Amino acid sequence: MRKIHRKSLSCTECTRRKLRCSKTIPCSACVDRNISHRCKRRQDPSSTSQPIPNNLSENASIFVPPAPLSSGQNTRPRPFDDSLSTPTGAPSASHTPTHRMIDSVATDAAVTLEFLALGRQRIVHSNRKDRDNAPYSTLAAAEDTILSGPQVKAAMQYHHEHLTWMHNVVHLPTFIDQCDVYFLAPGSQEGSWMALYYAMLAFTLYHVHPDVLGSMGIDASDHLAETCYNKSIRSLHDADFMTVHSISSVQCICLLIYVGYNLGQSDKISVLLACGVRIAQSLCMHRLGPDRPNPTAKTQLLVDREVQKRTWWFLVRQDWLQIPFINTYTIHPSQFNTPMPSNCFDDVDRMVHHGSIAEQSKNIYTHNSYTSVLNDVSVLIWKTQDKMCSLGPPHQADDGLKKLYGEVINADEKLRFIMKNMPSFFQKDSTIDHYFPESIQQQRDTLYLGLAHKFYSIHRHFQVPSYKDPWFAYSKVSCLPIMRHSLRAVLSLPNDDFTWAARNLWTVSAHVVTSAVWLIFDLILSREDRSSLFDDTEIHESDGSQRFNLEEIISRVEENEEEFQSIGAISVFDWLSRGPNNFGDMMQFLDNEVSLRDINEY
Template sequence: MSSTLSTRRSQRQPLSCLNCARQKIRCSKTIPCTACIDRGQDATCHRESVEVTSTKQRRRIKRIERLGSEDEQRASTPAQAASPPSFAYNRDFTNGPTSSTPHQSPVTPASFSQSRVPHIQNDAVVTLEFLSHGRQSILRMGDAAQSPYNATTPTQRVNEAFSWDPLVTIEQARLILAFHQEHLAWMHNVVHMPTFRDQLESKISTGPSEKSWLALYYALICTTAYHADDSELLDMGISTSNSFVQLLYNQSIQSLHEANFMAKHTLFSVQTICVLLQVAYNLDQGDLFSVLLSAAIKISQSLGLNRLGPDREAFYCPEGITLAQYLIEREVKKRTWWFLVRQDWLQIPFQNTFVIHANQFNTPVPHNCFNDEERMIQDGKVVLQPSTTYTQNSYSNEIHKVAVVIWKHQEKMCAAGHPGTSREGLMRLYEQTLWADKEIKQRYKEMPGFFQELKLTSDGYPPHVKKISSIQLLSTAHKIHTIHRHFQLQSFRDPMFSYTQQSCLASVGRDAIRPAEEWSSIARRGGALLDALFEIEKSLCYSGEAQFKIEDIVRRVMQVDANFQGDLALGPELGDTFFGLPLDWDFN
């Protein structure tokens, strides 16, 4: 009796270990599994012993075989062979209707009947796994080159080897990726460029077998063509027109859809969305990418990027790759996940909501390390660099800290609740805003010296680091402005919120606009105009004088900013448009 009670009946042998099944967490389905190894329970990792009862399963198989034989009889005539079910099956094993060639052999009824039964069995297993453990089928996907969606005939392989990229030559692609690695990879920091460049070399003769990799390839080319200087693009023989950037962008998005990225989850697809993000917003594709970002977050969660676990001295390295490759891949996954976290949390001021909660992931912040394998991996470990050493990760790691403050501020505001008409409730919210203001400014003070303009020295740093320092300053000013968003209007009417005016004006009006010695003449005119607007706003709200003249304020501001080259040819027009001054008014 006791043995009967201790043995559970099941229609199949369990794949997950007993520890993971009890705790309802994802299992790698190996003994010992990676989850038990991480928890130090590898000695107790085992599968549950069950009594397999497959009577119902055999009945289902017989019923499926009977249906398959009926389909075979219906497909015996030419008219029935071209029926929609047969076409749908054939489409799944090609690159789509547009990629079909005369060399493709039609799917015979016999092969259809033979392959249909295990396909439906697998679907049943996947359905059960989905209900109990989540999207395990995504994690168990093999190499995408072996996927039926990427199956091609030998004739197609030969053609792809010579024409898989009609937009740029191989030599141009090498130059562009090298330029991207040196000057632009810090912007997204989700691609390990040395590895990607090696992948390009391996795909030159055979062509890419994964459409998602091709989408990432075009995304990197597009980002470089958009951000690089025209002279640098011309040196590489690349077009500088906006239409070429749009063409590359469209090609990347098209490759994503051809890869069926919403159903076939790969890291390449997530990286593509991350890389294209800034270009997409500048091409007026913000609505599309707000949805793609949400899709990238869900794809990343199905790939397990949110549950990589803390960094440890020893890791379980899967078979087929070296330890160095595993560590590099882990760092890339960490960077990709935190890119999505950062983007999700930094948009909180615009939507007052977020998708990712801090309790929903345990992936640590990426290491500050170099990217070349010789300096990145030593003695089987990732070599950590101090924050004062500039690496490709330095910029994103500092922005991560600011994003965490934005998220905490939102959580504190929600915990305080809606103030309604209570002034005490409003002041509680303002206290949280003052806390966030202080925290963001403290994060900027703690940034390495090469990210602060007053402490920046050009010795030993890449040329673009000087621009990054300006970006950090402007970004910090922007974040300070956004956390005060709830009190911008009140600060004009109520002196209790006057700190909002002081903080925002000090950050935006002075720190971000004044350091403009290297700006062009037209940019300085815009800076002078903004200075005038800030000065007038401040005078209108806080001036103790009962009477003052706008002309005097504008003249004083223009004299302060009169050290730029060129004349103020646009001065009268700006004065007439923004200040109501006559066109013949003298700015001097």
């Protein structure tokens, strides 16, 4: 019987790599690999060549291939880039079939083969709808009764309006639509999305005031957020997130940080973060390249790209801000080219304009305003570390320590420049207009507390030397006033729902402890030479909002004992409330307690 060969609709790239092809031109696999310009169907040798259908308006990718560089331009080799040019000119008739096969082999084919030999799939996709998902997404989704659909929608709307500024790794309008689909067809979402769903619930339940939750018909149980947190982690493992990579898994990990640290699970969170970085790299989120207008790109593709930028820079920010405390980092700037997120609205109608993200002025508030300042600070922290490492160990030169301190002073000046050039609504004593969000004051004071902590981060190695050697005295002059001001501002915030959310941030708890401890150190270490910037009365007594009040901080700790206990702060405040008398008392406490060491890791 004669066999009839059907014409293959798969593209040549997918056929060569034995990948599942969406059979559109360009196909989804080539779009995800950023090689849409090479996507084409194999021509039937018995027929004349036919033009490729022009459907770019429906399937065009926003990832525009890089333009050729001029001969005089310096280039840096890009790892895993298989879009290199091939020799021009048609092969002669004398070329053997082997030569023609070599001409079609990608430059990185050998590397791909090595990856496959090691059991690692190098060909990854940002969309894994065609991959088998863990059975948990179907079984648990059908049985999940934590919150009803209307309750989830109300909670996510509140999250969108009042909590997104804290992280901004999830596009809430898209996520709310996905929640609607989930409740209409339980089990329709993939396992990693279920992990993200529970992470969003955990984040929201933890940071929203119980009265607000009650108005939504949600029981504000103390353990409900922790339950969702545990279900999220279980969903990650059930979805086999370390094998089946998805941006939902990375977003989930980013959100779990905010609850996990407050639950005292910092070791687990640090490992999850490392996994998140590696998964993001596997999804090529670190290689998105510069933003280029593409009028033919679909709106959702542009939104998804912006979400990838936000998520990647969240990981970068977390990695670099901890450099001063562990003297190392995971992500090197020479190994990624994903630009910082745009200052844009989340409303799709205002977010996308003529094939590109509509960038707003920095003085126009968006959900990205808060994190954009922290992104700039994280870059400064990395640059400072890089410069200090280039100087070598301080003992190798007579003035090695002073050279390092020179870099600290330089970083201090640049950090003040960042503060001075922040958006106007984050500046001290700025006017709060009605069109700003209701939580703008909490965002501003929380940001200032974080910046005070970054001054400490830069100067931390010279904290004690600043009391011993006048050469380093600028450290306490620089750090203590801003710590005092920011601490007073956070403690004097109005007692409302937005302050509740801000004070539940794990960073706020850690930064309050750090600021209070250094102010007390100044009191103790300066008693002998009477050089303290603040005296006992100013620290321990209060005559109004203009004074720093240690007792008020201690009362805040007692009200939120569980949160502060998770970062090892209770014993610190017990010690502070007893009023240490001298340097010996302080050193004895440090010898007996490890909690201060834990605090300094934040």
